[in-house]
Amino acid sequence: MRTASGFLVARLYTILSIVVIVTVGFYAKFYSGPAQNWVRDSLGGVFYVIFWCLVVFFLFPNLRIEMIAFLVLIFTCIPEFLQLWHPPFLQYLRSNLTGRGILGTTFVWSDFPYYFAGAGLGWLWMNKLRS
Numbered sequence: 001m002r003t004a005s006g007f008l009v010a011r012l013y014t015i016l017s018i019v020v021i022v023t024v025g026f027y028a029k030f031y032s033g034p035a036q037n038w039v040r041d042s043l044g045g046v047f048y049v050i051f052w053c054l055v056v057f058f059l060f061p062n063l064r065i066e067m068i069a070f071l072v073l074i075f076t077c078i079p080e081f082l083q084l085w086h087p088p089f090l091q092y093l094r095s096n097l098t099g100r101g102i103l104g105t106t107f108v109w110s111d112f113p114y115y116f117a118g119a120g121l122g123w124l125w126m127n128k129l130r131s
Contacts, residue, residue, distance in 0.1 A: 007061070010061070010129055010130065011058065011061065013129055014054060014057060014058045014061075014129055015058065017054050017125065017129065018051065018054045018055060018058065021047055021050050021051045021054060022051060024047055025044060025047035025048060025051060028040060028043055028044045028047055029044055029101070041108075042110065042111065042114050043114065044114075045076075045111050045114035045115055045118060046114050046115075046117050046118040046121060047118065048076065048115075048118065049072055049073065049076050049114075049115050049117075049118025049119050049121075049122055050118050050121055050122040050125060052072045052075070052076060052122075053068055053069055053072045053118070053119065053122030053123070053125065053126060054122065054125065054126070056068045056071070056072060057126045057129065065123055065126040065127055065130060066123065068122075068123075068126060069119045069120070069122050069123040069126070070119070072119060072122065073115060073116065073118075073119040076115050076118075077112065077115055079102065079103050079104055080104065080107060080108075080111055080112070080115070081107070082103060083103070083104050083105060083106055083107040084107045090103065
């Protein structure tokens with residue numbers, strides 16, 4: 001059984017974790033150096049999924065972490081499939097940095113292993129925060 005102070009500490013660590021993963025994610029998105037295309041285009045997917053796992057964990061701290069990781073995985077795979085579809089409203093949403101960051105622009109099968117890795121690492125991270 002968790003105490004109120006333990007719950008508060010876990011919430012604060014979750015906020016700190018979100019700040020860390022956002023910082024790392026933005027660094028990866030704008031990284032220039034060895035393997036920059038891989039870091040920007042593929043590895044960034046890991047940080048993206050971890051970020052959403054932590055946000056959902058923060059908003060719904062009593063939800064099972066397995067369920068959070070699974071739902072985030074599903075809801076991050078959906079925009080990948082939406083990248084195969086190019087109606088005007090989605091093209092408009094993708095026309096700015098935020099839209100491109102959330103929806104992406106190009107469907108790539110090789111992104112899925114990174115989403116799965118992010119869900120697994122997100123599960124581990126949430127498990128650590130919960131304990």
